[in-house]
Structure formats: C-alpha cells, structure tokens
Amino acid sequence: MTAEATMDAAPDPRVPAAGAAAQALFASTFGASTFGALPTGAWSAPGRVNLIGEHTDYNEGFVLPFAIDRRTHVAAALNGTGRIRVASTFADAPAEAALDDLDVMFPASEARSDAPRVTEWATYPLGVAWALRLAGTAAGAGVDIAIASDVPVGAGLSSSAAIEGAVASALNDLLGAGLGPVALAQIGRRAENEAVGAPTGIMDQMAAMLGRTDAAIFLDCRSLAADIVDLGFSAAGLEIVVIDTRVSHAHSTGGYRERRDACERGAALMGVPALRDVSVGDLERAQQVMDAVTLRRVRHVVTENQRVLDTVRALRAGSPAEIGPLLDASHASMRDDFEISTPELDVAVEAARAAGALGARMTGGGFGGAAIALTPHERIDAVAEAAASAFASAGFAAPHVFTVAPSHGARRDA
Template sequence: MTTTAENFRTVYGKPPAGVWAAPGRVNLIGEYTDFNDGFVMPFALPHCTRVAAAPRTDGRLRLYSRDAQGGVTEEPRGWAAYPAGVAWALREAGLPVGGADVYVESDVPVGAGLSSSAALEVATALALTELYDAGLPGPELARLAQRAENAFVGVPCGIMDQMASACCRAGHALHLDTRDLSMRQIPLALEQWGLRLLVIDTRVKHELGDGAYAARRAGCESAARRLGVRALREVACGELQAALGELPAAERALVRHVVTENDRVERVAALLAAGDARAVGPLLTEGHASLRDDFRVSCAELDVVVETAVKAGALGARMTGGGFGGSAIALVDGADEERVTKAVTEALGTARVFGTAAGEGARRVA
C-alpha cells in the first residue's frame, strides 16, 4: 500500500513538505448544545483525514482528493470548498499563509455524522499553518476552521466538531464548554471496565435533514431572546418548567432538549470521572429519546438500531451527529458485542457496525 506522501508525489511530481492528520469524531453526549453555548463530550475516532502539502511561491492553492472524482482543482466547489475556505479564513485572520499544493485522503466515513468535514478543515489548517511557520494552539485552529465552514462554505455549524478534531487526546473524551472553550480531558478507557463502544453507521441520509440544523438553531436563538438570556445554556434544569411557560409551543420542545442535554453531559462526566462507565448507558438512551421526541432530528432507521441494540443487551444507545440518518452509538459489555452487532445488522440491512476507541487529535504524521 502506498503512503500519503508517495501519493502526493504521484499527483504533483515532487515530494510533500509534510503530512498532517486530523480525526473524525463521535459525540458521546451533548447533541445540538454547542450553538447554545452549552456542554459537549466528543472523542476522536481512529479514522483520520490525511493532508500532504508543499508550499508554492505564486500564492495559488491547488487541491486533489483521492476520494473525489476529478483531478487537481483550484475551484472552491464541492469538497474543495472546505480546504479553500480554510486558506481564506487563515489569510483573513492575518496569518502569512501563501500558496500550496495539497493532497487529501481520508478513511473517515462521509455522511455518517462523524465529522468528515471538520477533519478535512482541521488537517488542512494544521498543514497550512505549519508550512508557513504560523502554528496555532488547537482552540484557535478550531475557531478558524469553524469560520471557514460558517462564512465560506455556508454551513452554520457550532464549534464542537472542529474542537474535537483539533484537541482530543487518545484514551479520553473531551468535556468542552463551548462558551469559553475551556476543556477537560476525561479518561475513556472503556476496555478497562470490560466495555465497548459500537458505532452503527446506518448508511442512510434523508433529504429532510438538509435545512433542519439551521431551522433548529434559529428556534433556539429565538427562545433565548424571549427568555432574556444570551444563550439557552443559562437556563438551569430547576428553571426549566418556568421557562417553558414563557415560550410558544414550537420552541418549548427545543428548549427542553437543550437544557436536559446539558445536564446529561455533566452527569456523564461525573460518572466517567468516578469510574462508573456502566451507568452512562441509560443516559445515552435518555438522550436519544430527547433528540427523537423533542428535537425531532432522528429518523426511522436510527430509532430501529437504537431500540434493537438496547433490546439485544446494550447498556444504552443513541444517535450521534446531526441526525436524519448517519450514525448511532451503543455502549455494550465486551461479551455482548457480537450479539448486539448481529441484532442490529439483521434489523437494518444497510447498517455497518464497528467497535471504536478514543483516538488522537490533529497532529503531524510525516
């Protein structure tokens, strides 16, 4: 098997100056809270996007993806908008980033809700800043990658995915406060407790989800304004019922999910810190019910795999990512992994199931 550096040489006829990698992520708990200044707890996947790059003196950005059809491009369209947007965001921030030849390859599943776009953004940002000796700390790298997706690509995403890709540590989940980007690395060595985390990629995507993110974000922001708070993270669980009484029906369910989900993140963090990982399972299932019933971002396929996994013995399961397809996760005893996997794949023929562990964040690999 050829290396990323060798593939770069084949495309561009010269060696790269280096190879950088950034992972996809699984969000253990804390969904649709990041744009509400809330709490999230992702961890990095072993699956990565790798970027090989070499500087150019003419300021041009040439891009090639092993996984996309077509040859070298300078057009910021489709997949190429993400690395092009990163270059734009870095330059707009005043960083001395010039031109580059960039080669991209990835084993992060696309469309699975595992943040393949953030992995591409962060790997590109790390490559370009190191090429031009403009290295940035992980949180700032993530902020600029998010800006590229928001302002250049036009996707109003929160900061979680980029922070996870840039800042996660192997064997840990990242407890992140998305308001001030303060973070704690919480041990997530599930194998020490005899547990496994399964990722269940439904391999389906419903078109209904295309505008759902923006619509729900707008609903949450409207509710915050009605409640007189900067963001919904300021509404405590003890204040929830009173807050719901001040809102129109269309916004109550959104607020209920965000407030209770923030609480679930804090409870999961406390359980993991105490070494009681098994007790995390029911909170995952509770979170799925909230995403299904209150935020209404699940779909039939996700509901089937979550319900099937729990019935087959999983300690808990929930959708992860934006919903309307994509992936779910299931926390299982190691001895039950095969049984749960079999039940899920029989219930949903398209499903692809793999066990995973918390991987390393963005770094230079060659």
Template sequence: MFGTACAGVWSAPGRVNLIGEHTDYNGGSVLPLALPRRTWAAAAPRADGLLRLHSADAPGEPAELAVARLVPGSVRGWAAYPAGVAWALRRAGYGPGGADVHVETDVPLGAGLSSSAALELAVALALTGLAGQEADRRELALLARDAEHAFPGVPCGIMDQTAAACCITGHVLHLRTRDLALRQVPFDPVAHGLRLLVVDTRAVHALRDGAYAARRAGCEAGARALGLRLLADLAPSQLDGALGELEPSLRPLVRHVVTEEVRVGRVVSRLEAGDPRSVGELLTAGHASLRDDFAVSCAELDLAVSAACRAGALGARMTGGGFGGSAVVLTEEAAAAGVAREVEAAFATGGRRPPRVFAVTPGDGARRDL
C-alpha cells in the same frame, strides 16, 4: 499526485460525540472523543500563490485556486472546505502561501462522524506547517468553524473542530462551548470490559438542506424570548416556568437543550467516579430527547438504537447533527458481537441498506505524521 516532493503529512480524526447534542451552538457542554479513523493531508509549498487541491475520494482534476482571491461563495463542492480554511487563516494573519494539497480519508463520509472537521483541521495544520507557523489548537478550531460557516455554508457549532484539534487518547473531551474551557475526562471502555460501537446507518445526512439551520434558529428564538444570551444560561430549576412563556413550537427545543446539559454533567460525574457502565441509561435518554423533542432522528437511527437496546446494550443514541448518520452504542464486551448482529438483522428485516458497525476507542487529535 502533483509531481513534486511532499514536504509533510498532517492528519486529523473524525469524532463521535458520546453525549451533548445540539448544545454546542447554545453555549452548552459536549463530550466528544476522537476516532481512530482520520483524514490525511500531504502537502508541498508553491511560490505562485496557487492552492491546488486533490482528493482521493473525489476523482478528477485538482481544484486550482488563487489564495489571495478566495472569498465566500467562490468555491463549490468538497474543495470549499479546505479553501475556506486557507481564507480564514489568511484573514487571521497566518498568511498561508500557495500549496499543493492531496487528501485521503478513512472517516466515513456523510455518516455524522465529522469528516468535514477532520478535513479542515488536517489542512489547517498542513498550511500553517508549510509556513513554519504554529497556532493555538483552539484558535485553529475557531478558524475552521468560521471557514465552514462562510464557504460550504453550514452553521455548525464549535464541537467538531475542537474535538478534531484537541482530543487525546484514552479520554473524552469535556468542552464548555460558551468559553471553550476544556478538560480531558478519562474514558477507556476496553479497560472496563466494555465496547463502544459506532453504527453507521448509511442514511446519509446533509446539514445544508435547511433542517439543521432551522433548529439553530429555533434555539436562538427561544433564547431571545426568554431574555437570554444563550439557552444554556437557563438553569434546570427554571425550565418549567420558562416553557410556559414560550410559543408551543419552541418549547421542545428549549427542553432538549436544558435537559441534555444535565445529562452531560451526569455522564462526566460517572466517568470521573470510574463508573462508565452507568452512563448507558443517559445515552438512551438523550436519544429519546433528540427523537421526540428536537426531532432530528430518523427511522434508521431509531432502528439502530432500539435493536441495540433489545440485544442487551447498556445504552445507545444517535450522534452528530442528525437526519441520518450514525448511532453510538455502549455495551459489555461479551455482548458486543451479539448487539452488532441484532442491529444488522434488524436492518435486513426492515429492507434497509446494511449498516456498518465497528468498535472505537478514544484516539489522538490533529497531528503531524511525517
């Protein structure tokens, strides 16, 4: 692309969150897994301090930026994500120099599968790799989150970047977001005769439109009203009493966060007991909470979940920030094709765009590929 030899290729995955939605910025626990679908960053160093960025998915001239002059608000569009990473790395003392970076992805964009975190971590590894530097994966995740806050302006939690950085094959990542404590929990649906399906509803979500930020602000207001630093500090046994102290608009937000934290713990326990089939009901309960209490679902997500469950899936839920994007479905292997057909038929009957339905297995986090 740039007429120079590539010095290396780095990649990072999209993610699907098995359960634990809108808990990450509340200090709660999440349970994501890395998708087999990835974003690749091919890079070469430059001596002039320029960062040139090109994407196969954004045709046109490369963005050309001076690394030393990067400040929040100075870059628009897709290039704000990698530019923000370069800015955050430099502030943290990693001092990325100039680079030519070309990116390609097979993570569906706008599908709630964290294409942004995949891009951020692939570029973070590329820039530190070109400089001959290594950083702790959790530190890179934090820097990528800071970059997303400052440059594109998305007030995301830490789950997506940590999943892209730290997931491993055959496991879900149990991440306690209050202190970034993590452990790998075995999850191999194929070995148990199961399939994990992702339904990309193709209802594109946009977390910068204010709705996501409004939910986060509501959670923070609920915590302040209860005298808590984080909503996840509220014990389930305290929930009923706490709800009575809150104004009505905050009650459902707090109820979702506390009950979702309980569901995450139950899923972890069942997976560790070797009983992945039984987690399906918890996925469906989580969707109901996201739909009714947190109000971040949409017609397409509700249709995907209801159609999957009607076809015999063990459980299903929306995944990601909401307002569009994808659902995740746990089903017996023998029923997987029928579940996919039922979902597709429901969308056709409803006059909606055909969804993309595909099976996933837990994959690797960020890495150098070449």
C-alpha cells in the same frame, strides 16, 4: 455473524493506507509542480464520536466528544504559484484557486456573479486557507494539498472537521503561523460556518484538535475551557460500537438551520444570551412564554446539558456503565423533542439495546448518520448481528457496524 454485519477487524490497516493514498495522490497530481513531486510533510486529524451533548455547542453549553481512530490524512507542500491546489481521493479532479481570489469567494461575495466557484468538497480546504488569511497568515507562495480519509462521510462522525483539522495543521506548519490547537479549531469553525455555510458550533473542531487516547474532552463551549476525562471503558470491558445507517446527512441543509433558529428564538424569549443560561428548573416558565415547537427544542438543549454534566460526574467517579441510561435519555430527547432522528437511527438504537448494549443514542447533527452503543465486549457481535437483522426486517439497506477507540488529535505524521 451475517456478511452484512461484518465488522472491521483489528489490527486496522486503514490509517497507514489512507496516509499512503494521500502521498500517492500528491505525487500523481502535483508531480510537475515547481518544487517537485514529493510533499514537504504529512499531517492527519481524526473524526470524532460525540459521546453525549448534541446541539448544545452552538447554545454555549457542554459537550463530551472523543477523537476516534479514523483519520483524514493530507500530504502538502508549498508550490510557488500563488495558487492553492487541492486533490482528494473522493473526487475525480482537483480544484484550485488563486489565493487572492479567496477573499471574493467566501463569504461576502455571494452576490458577485464573477466570483470563482469550486465544487462543494473543495470549500472545506479552501475555506480553511481563507480563514487563515483573515487571521493574518500569509500564503502568497501557494500550496498543493492531497487528501485521503477513512472517516465515513455523512455518518455523523465529523469527516468535515477532520479535513479542516488536517489542512489547518498542514498550513500552520508550512506557513510558520505558530497557531495553537484552539486557534486552529476556531479557524476550522469559521471555514465551516462562513465558507461552507454550515451553522455548526465548535465541538467537532475542538475534538479533532485536542483528542487524547482513552479519554473524552469535556468542553465548555462558552469559555472553550477543555478538561480531559478518562473514560475507563477498557478497564470496564466496554466498547463503543458505531452503527452507520448509511443515510447521509448535511449540516448546511435547512433542518439544522431551523433547529438553531429555534434555539436562538427560545433564548430571546427567556431573556438570556444563550440556552446555556436556562436550567431544568426554568422549563416551567419557558412553557408559559413560547410555542410548543420552540419549547420542545429548548427542552432538549437544557436537559441535554444536564445529561452531559451527569455523564462527566459518573465517569469521574469511575462508573462508566452508569452512563447507559443517560445515552438512552439523550436519544429519546433528540427523537421526540428535537426531532432529528430517523427511522433507521431509531431501529439501530432499539436493536443495540435489545442485544445487550448498556445504552445507545444517535450521534452527530441528526437527519441521518450513525448511532453509538455502549456495549460490553462480549456483546459486540450480538449487537452487530441484531442491527443487521433489524435493518433487513425493516427493508433498510444494511448498516456498516464497527468499533471505535478514543484516539489522539491532529498531528504532523512525517
């Protein structure tokens, strides 16, 4: 295996390392706080891989994500100052705001030149605190939060929902809010949609809160009904290989918004509340009432919903290897109809298939990020080597290749 393709080895020390980093950052940043240098507790939440079901969540459709064994950790404590102070190992300096200022920071105060401003990364934890206030949870005492993570940023593995889930879980406990996991997922989505300005659905937050070991979450994004679906990968000798292209993406940029607008336009033209209500059989009629670009966007969502249902059916039948062609079809749809793939993602998918993966697709919102490959255990090294070689031949920077395992959702660790 080439050095560029070296994969993370097991056992993996990253989770305790990230947890320890959050604790150390808390002590070094907030050591002079009112309540002392030690945090009250430690919490964490996972990133996620979306096995299949891309851009269906905000169309009230179906998704099938699973939480992964890479997590964001927070150490937190009330501070008695009336301010929220957040520090991250990814940032040079902490950010803070008066809790009473959150109401003028997000989002109705966009036109106010005197509204406090914070760096972009801090809008995630501060946005969660703001959304909790809107839900009626008081936080007048103030809080200190230190954040460390091993979820790759910008890789399509939902590092943002991992932050939201960990921070929401910490504040829920510290403030005695008593909110359940679905309510906390909704808090995270509101923070991301309205504070950060990323028009995402709720899939990422639900995966972060509801993840189970060795299973995926079959989520109906209209009703928020969630069923646990055993994956059966281990028994079948299969693993999910992630090929992080290192091409960063951001959901708050225009391409994501344009796709969502096209979906809403398509639903209106079909006379339905959301594309969830359009079936594959309706696509012939859709062709008659919408322009070519809108039709392609609609066709992706409608066929992707069906692919999710077909994947769940295969998994429940104990046939995980049969989902490979569905992953392939999903990628082709995102590449050709939704047009959110990139040359790096396409090369990653093609290389993985050629090296023996049973199926592969980009995962996440698109315009960068990572691809996943359903891979027999004995072909993992071959897939990593093929990806590294293909990227080098194309003149791309070396990808980061690693495996992920379905893991548990947000929790208090200490």
